[in-house]
Amino acid sequence: MGPASLDFVNVIKRYGAVTAVDNVSFRCEAGSLTTLLGPSGCGKTTTLRMIAGLELASEGRILIDGRDVTHLSAAERDVTMVFQSYALFPHMNVLENVMYGPRSSGMGKEQSAEMAREKLGLLGLSGFDQRLPSELSGGQQQRVAVARALVLEPSILLFDEPLSNLDARLRRKVREDIRALQKDLGLTVVYVTHDQEEALAVSDEVIVMSNARIAQKASPRELWEAPANLFVADFIGDANVVDGTITALDGDVAALELDGTRTSAPARGLVKGPVKVAIRPDALKVARSDTPDASGIAGTVRTASYLGKYMEYEIGTALGDLFVTAPADGGECGVGDDVRLTPKGHGIAVIPE
Known part of the structure; x- marks a missing residue:
C-alpha cells in the first residue's frame, strides 16, 4: 500500500x-x-x-x-x-x-x-x-x-x-x-x-x-x-509575552507601542487598545545606553551568558524581565549595564487570544 x-x-x-x-x-x-x-x-x-x-x-x-x-x-x-x-x-x-x-x-x-x-x-x-x-x-x-x-x-x-x-x-x-x-x-x-x-x-x-x-x-x-x-507563544521559541498597545491600524498592519517604543506587526484581526505581544529573543537589538543614537526600551542587564556565537541576556525592563539573544561580536554587554532594546522589525507578534 x-x-x-x-x-x-x-x-x-x-x-x-x-x-x-x-x-x-x-x-x-x-x-x-x-x-x-x-x-x-x-x-x-x-x-x-x-x-x-x-x-x-x-x-x-x-x-x-x-x-x-x-x-x-x-x-x-x-x-x-x-x-x-x-x-x-x-x-x-x-x-x-x-x-x-x-x-x-x-x-x-x-x-x-x-x-x-x-x-x-x-x-x-x-x-x-x-x-x-x-x-x-x-x-x-x-x-x-x-x-x-x-x-x-x-x-x-x-x-x-x-x-x-x-x-x-x-x-x-x-x-x-x-x-x-x-x-x-x-x-x-x-x-x-x-x-x-x-x-x-x-x-x-x-x-x-x-x-x-x-x-x-x-x-x-x-x-x-x-x-x-x-500558551503557544510561550511554549514555542522562548517568547517574551508582554503588554503592549495597538495605537493605529493600516489595513492588516498594527502600529504597536511597547513602553514608549514604537514598532509594527500583523494586526491579526485585532482592534486598537491593549494587547498581549510575543517578542522572540532575537527580535531586539541590544545596545548600551551610552552608545550614540541608542534608543528603544530602557533596561538593565541582570545576567549575561556567552554561548560561542551568541550571548544570552536577561534584561530587566518596565515590561518585565526579557530574555534576549544577541551576536557575540565583541560588543557584548555585562551584568549591570544600562541598555536600550530596539525592535528589529521581525519576531514580534500580537496574540489574538
Whole structure:
C-alpha cells in the first residue's frame, strides 16, 4: 500500500475519571510529516498510540485513507511505530531484527532478507547485516529500528520521541536522515516530540497540544510568526509575552507601542487598545545606553551568558524581565549595564487570544 491520509474526528480517550485526549480533531495528508508537540502529559503520546491501535478511543472516529479503524486492532491497521527505546532484539543480528516483521507475518526467509537488505541500504546500513545491536552506535541502532518499521511498508509510520536517547549533534544528523527518507519515499509520518527545534526542523505541520487538547495546528513558520494563543507563544521559541498597545491600524498592519517604543506587526484581526505581544529573543537589538543614537526600551542587564556565537541576556525592563539573544561580536554587554532594546522589525507578534 502507498501512503495514507489520517483523520481524527472528535476523539476522546479516558482512563477512568482522567481525560487524556479531549475531543481532538485533525487531518494529516498522505505523504506529509506531522509532528505532535507539547509538554509531558499533554496527550501527544496517547494520541500516537491510538493511531497505532495500542490504545482504543473512548469516543470519536479514527480514519486511515477514509477507512474507519477506530475499533480495529494494531495488526489490522497497516501502521508501524518506531519506539523511543528502539526495542531491538539483543540476541538477533541487524538483518534478523529487520527481517522479524515479514517473517512473523509468514513471508519466506529469502524474500524477507531481500526486503530487509533493501531497507538497510536506504538507511546507509549496507554491510551491517551480521552485527549485533550491542556493536552499533546509538544512531545506528536508531536507523535499524527505522528499517525494521519500513520493511513492513506501512501506510503510516509513527515515531515516538525517536531521538531522545541521542546526543545533540547526532540528534540533528538523524532527524535530517528521517526527514530526507520521508520525502524521498513519500511516507505519511506522525512524529511525537517535546523538542521544539526538532519539531520545527522536520515537519510539514505541527500540532501543539496542551492539557489534552490542540492549542494550534499550523506550519512551523506560522507557529513561530503567528502563535494562536498565549500558551503557544510561550511554549514555542522562548517568547517574551508582554503588554503592549495597538495605537493605529493600516489595513492588516498594527502600529504597536511597547513602553514608549514604537514598532509594527500583523494586526491579526485585532482592534486598537491593549494587547498581549510575543517578542522572540532575537527580535531586539541590544545596545548600551551610552552608545550614540541608542534608543528603544530602557533596561538593565541582570545576567549575561556567552554561548560561542551568541550571548544570552536577561534584561530587566518596565515590561518585565526579557530574555534576549544577541551576536557575540565583541560588543557584548555585562551584568549591570544600562541598555536600550530596539525592535528589529521581525519576531514580534500580537496574540489574538
